[in-house]
Amino acid sequence: AQRVTQPEKLLSVFKGAPVELKCNYSYSGSPELFWYVQYSRQRLQLLLRHISRESIKGFTADLNKGETSFHLKKPFAQEEDSAMYYCALRSGRGSTLGRLYFGRGTQLTVWP
Amino acid sequence: DTGVSQDPRHKITKRGQNVTFRCDPISEHNRLYWYRQTLGQGPEFLTYFQNEAQLEKSRLLSNRFSAERPKGSFSTLEIQRTEQGDSAMYLCASSPIAGGPEKNIQYFGAGTRLSVL
Numbered sequence: 001a002q003r004v005t006q007p008e009k010l011l012s013v014f015k016g017a018p019v020e021l022k023c024n025y026s027y028s029g030s031p032e033l034f035w036y037v038q039y040s041r042q043r044l045q046l047l048l049r050h051i052s053r054e055s056i057k058g059f060t061a062d063l064n065k066g067e068t069s070f071h072l073k074k075p076f077a078q079e080e081d082s083a084m085y086y087c088a089l090r091s092g093r094g095s096t097l098g099r100l101y102f103g104r105g106t107q108l109t110v111w112p
Numbered sequence: 113d114t115g116v117s118q119d120p121r122h123k124i125t126k127r128g129q130n131v132t133f134r135c136d137p138i139s140e141h142n143r144l145y146w147y148r149q150t151l152g153q154g155p156e157f158l159t160y161f162q163n164e165a166q167l168e169k170s171r172l173l174s175n176r177f178s179a180e181r182p183k184g185s186f187s188t189l190e191i192q193r194t195e196q197g198d199s200a201m202y203l204c205a206s207s208p209i210a211g212g213p214e215k216n217i218q219y220f221g222a223g224t225r226l227s228v229l
Binding site: 004006009032034036043044045046049086088090098099100101102103104105 | 115116143145147152153154155156157160167168170203207216217218219220221222223
């Protein structure tokens with residue numbers, strides 16, 4: 001069964017420190033992975049997706065199929081990065097085509 | 113604002129009443145999704161439309177829930193005989209079906225927060 005696990009519900013770092021938000025998944029196939037972000041009082045929005053292999057707002061994420069992980073990283077956190085981050089997996093086949101499976105989210109707080 | 117629009121933003125109802133939510137997707141997006149999000153959890157899939165066809169329904173969608181997208185544009189989600197356990201944020205998302213860089217990206221609305229008293 002498809003499942004996305006975000007082990008940390010809360011994560012706090014100081015400004016300028018590196019940050020890593022963990023995401024592990026289970027899926028019997030080739031998944032498509034996403035990170036969505038929700039800033040305070042705003043809607044859920046896409047941050048990045050693994051197939052784009054790009055850096056957005058200084059964040060990167062690499063799909064590691066061996067470890068079934070898609071951790072989100074940023075070398076120097078900023079206060080404006082404080083938000084709720086959701087890892088999501090898109091099912092690519094069969095009856096579940098298209099739906100997203102979300103983790104429970106990690107609330108990141110960056111202290112000044 | 114050309115994003116996904118949901119109405120109402122908040123709904124308070126008494127147990128046993130029926131409620132209906134509306135979602136207007138991004139223009140020309142063929143796919144439309146409904147999700148439900150409860151406190152401390154990520155969004156959970158409810159149902160999915162491609163144009164006017166409802167292609168998939170989650171087991172979470174009990175027979176009290178019904179969704180429609182009659183003309184392949186806006187969608188409605190109705191909950192009959194609401195229960196306190198239905199209290200949640202109901203999110204709508206849309207995505208294009210054609211190829212290109214936005215394929216498979218789901219764009220979310222601000223949600224409708226339902227409170228069942």
